[in-house]
Amino acid sequence: MRTKLDHLVNSALATGSAVPAFTCYDFTTALAVVSAAEEARLGVILLVAPKTASTANGLRLITALRGLADSASVPVSVQLDHASDLNVILEAVAAGADAVLADGSSKPLKDNIHLVREVRAALDAAGHAGVVIEAELGGLAGDEDRAFGSSTPDAGASVPGLTDPEQVAGFVEQTGAQLLAVAVGNVHGKYTGEPNIRWDVLQDVAARTEVPLVLHGASGIPASELAKASGMQVGKVNFNTELRTGILAALESETAAYRADGENLQGLLARWNGSAASFAGATLELLSA
Numbered sequence: 001m002r003t004k005l006d007h008l009v010n011s012a013l014a015t016g017s018a019v020p021a022f023t024c025y026d027f028t029t030a031l032a033v034v035s036a037a038e039e040a041r042l043g044v045i046l047l048v049a050p051k052t053a054s055t056a057n058g059l060r061l062i063t064a065l066r067g068l069a070d071s072a073s074v075p076v077s078v079q080l081d082h083a084s085d086l087n088v089i090l091e092a093v094a095a096g097a098d099a100v101l102a103d104g105s106s107k108p109l110k111d112n113i114h115l116v117r118e119v120r121a122a123l124d125a126a127g128h129a130g131v132v133i134e135a136e137l138g139g140l141a142g143d144e145d146r147a148f149g150s151s152t153p154d155a156g157a158s159v160p161g162l163t164d165p166e167q168v169a170g171f172v173e174q175t176g177a178q179l180l181a182v183a184v185g186n187v188h189g190k191y192t193g194e195p196n197i198r199w200d201v202l203q204d205v206a207a208r209t210e211v212p213l214v215l216h217g218a219s220g221i222p223a224s225e226l227a228k229a230s231g232m233q234v235g236k237v238n239f240n241t242e243l244r245t246g247i248l249a250a251l252e253s254e255t256a257a258y259r260a261d262g263e264n265l266q267g268l269l270a271r272w273n274g275s276a277a278s279f280a281g282a283t284l285e286l287l288s289a
């Protein structure tokens, strides 16, 4: 069933849980994620990358995901991830996205605030006042769509790009952000070496705002660490790389056999689905209290 992102995440936090969000570049993966959520009887978030949303077929995918969310037996929200282009945002919402990450995190603070306010105003003016906005404060290293290694900061090092707790309350107030993505040592793509999540910074950020926090780049963060997140107001955790890794590994090892089996694409897609569903299912369980 369709649900508002902030409601889904706040409800999870109230029970000590966080909601995983999975990037879906295609419908097979989305079907797997939603069926895993239905199996677990837990809500889930389907993320659409801005590169996907900036194509005509990507907008059709969003509409298809919207239909999938509506027909699910558990709460599902469809969110446009990491967008800064107003046209892409408005088109994605018109196509069916009900939440957006208005991402001005690479800009100076005042421009970041300006972008989020501009997105809110444009959505409201277009009749989409119900669309939920996540904003991001602090810069995340790495590439959202491709898994190159990203170096993580050494313990104790001062790192440009970490969310500055001092800026949090003012940023949330001025932007009206309903969720806040933070940079606390998490990176997009693969971690080189051990991830060094600055739980001290996260805790400081959590003490300064009421809105749920969002952890991006969770692929590669150990399960024991992720399980701590909801205790620090992290209500949403984004996964992308690990899902792709599993799907690609399944395709690489299985393609020849399914080719030999009468070019059995249906069978191969079932393996794709199985890989994504098992990762999504394990992650849903991990983050739920």
Ligand SMILES: [Zn+2]
Pocket (backbone or CB within 6 Å): 081, 082, 144, 188, 216, 217, 238
């Ligand atoms: Zn992200």
